[in-house]
Amino acid sequence: MAKASVSKLVPKVPVPGVPGASRRAAYSASTKRALVDVAEQLFAEKGYAATSLDAIVSGARVTKGALYHHFSGKQALFESVFERVEQEAAKRIQKSLRGQKDPWRKATEGLRAFLDVVQEPPYRRIVIQDGPAVLGYERYREQEERSTFANIVEIVRATLDAGSWDLDEDMLQTFARIFFGAMSSAGESVATAADPEAAARRVEGAIGFLLAGVQSLVEQGVAMPSTLDEDDEDGEAADPE
Structure with missing residues (x-):
């Protein structure tokens, strides 16, 4: 049968x-x-x-x-489900970035797509609520980075390239990881909120404010902190005089 x-x-x-x-x-x-x-x-x-x-x-x-022919057990089956849900979310976010030439528009659209995803009940339950407990923190982060980190790198690269900063790949990855951590935390706060829509609006407002700050620095031509005093080859603090 x-x-x-x-x-x-x-x-x-x-x-x-x-x-x-x-x-x-x-x-x-x-x-x-x-x-x-x-x-x-x-x-x-x-x-x-x-x-x-x-x-x-x-x-x-x-x-x-x-079932046991394909999966070792319930946890392995959950991991396959988790991977698929995360990959589908990543594709949706990637679609929102496609064709966006303006870096600030790209960042805003990517953020909105992400906030739409984390409000959906299946994503909230499988990825946010059960994911860390079932997979363990390290495996959870590994899966999350595998599916969504590339989108974060694309957004960060676009916004930082808008400035005149000459950043090496290590520095760009550092920015991306900081932003990725912030987005993960923001997503969790939205997914677990009593009112996800209100929480999403707050997150969009807060991150939009931060992006506006970066855009202002770009437009003013402000130097990146890591590049200040780079001529001081001895590593000593610059003379305030």
Whole structure:
């Protein structure tokens, strides 16, 4: 019964010289996709702790053996769900950046896309609420950086390149990590707020104010602090006189 249900999704395209190989591969992929689809829905609605493997395999109409063929257990399945939710969020943010020539407009649109994402119930439950506890802090940060950090780097690079600062890659990455940490914290504050929309407006206002400050520094041609006194080769403090 389980196989008949999932096999309806499987295209019957044979591989020359390997009878049945394509069908088996497609069936396996469909089974895995069904498990992740159902797990994502249940994790979003009930949370990780309240979701059982029995409920997942029942919803996907497969056996537990099929689940264990693809995943070592519930945590591994959650990680696949987490990765997909984060990747989809990153794609949405990336789409908001595409075609934006003005660096400040790019930063603003990226921020708004991010704030829209963190207000959505599935993202809030799976990524913000359950993610750190289920994956552990280090693994959670690793997954988060893998999916969204590149967008932060693109935004930071665009805004800093608007100035006359000659920054090396290490300094740019330093700025990106600071901004990434601020965005992660802001996202958590929005996702866990009693009124996410109001919290998102506050975050947009606060970060918009900071961006306006950076834009003002660019327009004034203010030097980057790390470049001040760079002619003092002995490393001594510059003479105030």
